[in-house]
Amino acid sequence: MIAAAAASTFLVSVHDYDLDATLSSGQAFRWRRDGNNWEGVIGERWVRLTPEPAGIRAFAAESCTEWSWLTHYLQSEIVLDDILKTFPKDLPLSESVAACRGLRLLRQEPWECLASFICSSTKQIVQIQQIIDLICQRFGKPLSLPNQTARGFGFPSAAQIAGSSEAELRSCKMGFRAPYVRAAAQAIVAGELDLESVRSLPYQEARNALTQLPGVGEKIANCVLLFAFGFPEAFPVDVWIMKALRQLYFPKRRPTPARLRRFVASYFGPHAGYAQQYLFHFMRTRRRVNVS
DNA sequence: TGCCAGGGCTGGG
């Protein structure tokens, strides 16, 4: 482990930002709460974030004079109200926003986001975190850390994953997802998929580019399009969102998958992805009813 | 213990 010679702090000036909701809402998997702080890794920097009245206090393990890597990741320039007021005025969304106003979308690094969500299929969030911790420890670069007890590794590059064996990946508890992650890494290393060029494609073409990868269907593609590339219309539909749509918007009869797709594509407005994140977090965190 | 998890692929109606 490398002890840092110098550390830096910075105040991200922002309001209407619920750090707890944002970092625990299943869009990024490398954040851990420590009391009032959140510790995690962005790129190759270990960082601790603390909510303050004037914004978010950041403590980086390495000396740092320029902080755009952090403000870009947090999307702190976004004026949340401009987004919330585009939502349709309905009860489910009103309740969701009231429950966790200040929930934001992050802007993550594409490869890490893609690999993470390939690992996510039929896994609970705690298990996804566990898998990602394992591959970072096994393949990632050790980082500068604030003290002897902290731990931190960079997310392994596509080249590092491409050079590993399926058995090594399976030993990180990936199961049947291991060959998918490896194939995605190899496609990137071989130049068959250029993630940075996907960023500038129209939404449907970008989605089509991602779903060429084995193990990447519409849901995972939409996660990458929303959480890494910032396509505002991307609307991942997982089991929680499916439950929300059926309970809250189609309580009478079960809509067909095709009808659901048409609904989400037309109903939620220009920031459908944000609406999706509010519904997701609301469904996952609201107190269970009728448990007697 | 059995059910379910931020799914996708394949093969059948």
Place this chain on the structure above:
DNA sequence: CCCAGCCATGGC
């Protein structure tokens, strides 16, 4: 287009 079964693994 729709559906069932399968994939690997662990939390609850």
